[in-house]
Amino acid sequence: MLNGLNVEGSTPLHRMSVRTKLAILLVLGVALYFVSSLFVLVPAFVLAVGIYFTTGLPVRDGLSRLKPILFTIVILLIATAYLASIREATEAFFRLMALVLFAGAVTATTATGDFIDEITRLLQPLDRLGLVRAADVGLAFGLVLRFVPDIFNHYQAIREAHRARGLKVRPLTILAPLIILTLKDADTIAMAIDARGFRRPRTDRNK
Amino acid sequence: MDIRFSGASVSFGARTVLQPLTLMLTERRIGIIGLNGSGKTTFARLINGLVKPTTGTVSVNGLDTVRDEGAVLAAAGFIFQNPQHQIIMPIVHEDIAFGLKNRGLKTDEIERRSAAVLARFGIAHLAKRRVHELSGGETQLVAISSVVVTGPGILILDEPTNQLDLKNRRLIENTIAGLDEHAIVISHDLPLIERFERVLWFHDGKLVGDGPAPETIRAYREAAEC
Numbered sequence: 001m002l003n004g005l006n007v008e009g010s011t012p013l014h015r016m017s018v019r020t021k022l023a024i025l026l027v028l029g030v031a032l033y034f035v036s037s038l039f040v041l042v043p044a045f046v047l048a049v050g051i052y053f054t055t056g057l058p059v060r061d062g063l064s065r066l067k068p069i070l071f072t073i074v075i076l077l078i079a080t081a082y083l084a085s086i087r088e089a090t091e092a093f094f095r096l097m098a099l100v101l102f103a104g105a106v107t108a109t110t111a112t113g114d115f116i117d118e119i120t121r122l123l124q125p126l127d128r129l130g131l132v133r134a135a136d137v138g139l140a141f142g143l144v145l146r147f148v149p150d151i152f153n154h155y156q157a158i159r160e161a162h163r164a165r166g167l168k169v170r171p172l173t174i175l176a177p178l179i180i181l182t183l184k185d186a187d188t189i190a191m192a193i194d195a196r197g198f199r200r201p202r203t204d205r206n207k
Numbered sequence: 208m209d210i211r212f213s214g215a216s217v218s219f220g221a222r223t224v225l226q227p228l229t230l231m232l233t234e235r236r237i238g239i240i241g242l243n244g245s246g247k248t249t250f251a252r253l254i255n256g257l258v259k260p261t262t263g264t265v266s267v268n269g270l271d272t273v274r275d276e277g278a279v280l281a282a283a284g285f286i287f288q289n290p291q292h293q294i295i296m297p298i299v300h301e302d303i304a305f306g307l308k309n310r311g312l313k314t315d316e317i318e319r320r321s322a323a324v325l326a327r328f329g330i331a332h333l334a335k336r337r338v339h340e341l342s343g344g345e346t347q348l349v350a351i352s353s354v355v356v357t358g359p360g361i362l363i364l365d366e367p368t369n370q371l372d373l374k375n376r377r378l379i380e381n382t383i384a385g386l387d388e389h390a391i392v393i394s395h396d397l398p399l400i401e402r403f404e405r406v407l408w409f410h411d412g413k414l415v416g417d418g419p420a421p422e423t424i425r426a427y428r429e430a431a432e433c
Binding site for chain 1: 255257277280281284285287289291292293294295296297298301304305306308309310335337338339353354357
């Protein structure tokens with residue numbers, strides 16, 4: 001959900017429980033998927049814009065959060081227009097943007113800790129059946145939100161290093177060091193999570 | 208504090224990164240020095256069970272780091288070289304509360320303890336800040352606070368002044384000097400540990416020096432300059 005950072009506030013969305021917000025988001029996601037009329041999709045988009053920008057997000061920050069996902073949506077639209085029709089691409093645009101904005105509004109009005117707690121609670125029945133470890137899934141979700149800005153910082157550092165060396169910035173030459181850096185971080189982060197006593201103890205020795 | 212190494216060694220496959228070691232640590236301030244790759248971090252990670260001994264045993268206050276891993280982790284907190292890696296939550300007060308939540312404390316108690324630790328380290332004003340917006344010194348203080356809040360009696364700090372400017376280095380130096388907890392500090396920043404009661408010097412996975420800070424640091428400097 002965008003860059004995962006909430007803003008302080010007391011809007012109705014801030015006061016709403018996480019479970020209700022996620023339920024509404026789920027219903028909207030499913031409902032909009034079945035709607036193809038622009039008479040419904042455009043008002044939904046306008047409503048989403050209104051909600052998104054009344055969460056307390058500064059306009060510039062709000063727009064910059066949309067940039068990365070816009071890139072993906074544009075690629076999808078071009079493919080849809082090429083493979084189907086311009087009308088279907090337009091419908092897809094309003095549908096996806098409405099969902100992205102609704103999701104962004106939920107993210108902006110919910111603390112990460114509350115997200116983790118709610119996801120952990122929702123998965124408890126599966127945890128009791130031994131199918132998942134609810135706390136681990138909740139933490140994984142929180143980690144994604146927490147480390148998106150860090151990965152973005154890595155990306156910027158690698159891009160600057162390319163420029164400093166007079167190299168052309170290409171997605172492929174950026175992706176490899178970015179993945180390596182992220183995986184190296186992931187090892188230490190996993191160890192830090194152990195050190196902070198989150199996971200159940202292991203009893204194995206170093207092989 | 209009573210940390211005992213009994214013939215503890217660490218190997219990764221055929222490579223031995225720490226030779227068998229038998230010693231006892233009881234001092235309030237212990238420094239660990241040595242060149243890069245000398246085994247300092249492995250030694251420190253053995254203490255709180257992040258690394259398990261391949262041979263021998265390590266115990267902390269009578270708790271075995273393999274058998275009693277959970278209790279050892281609670282007794283000995285670890286502050287990583289890059290504090291960004293150990294800050295799990297995006298907002299400062301959420302991260303301070305993270306360790307307490309995992310221990311199942313009630314909300315009132317979490318809030319009370321979090322506020323106390325933030326005040327203790329003079330960072331109460333940062334409580335609602337995003338962690339990726341903090342300065343290096345602030346990030347290090349948040350990392351220390353997030354470990355101290357859970358009440359470990361021992362703190363292990365891996366190069367806590369690494370990449371900090373002079374002002375922030377002084378800040379962290381004073382913070383470490385003022386800690387009530389026992390502190391084991393790995394550092395290349397020799398002035399940081401020069402007043403410590405004991406310094407261990409590692410080289411090529413072996414403990415080659417162990418004694419009061421002035422003597423051990425002098426020997427280390429002389430060896431490094433050769």
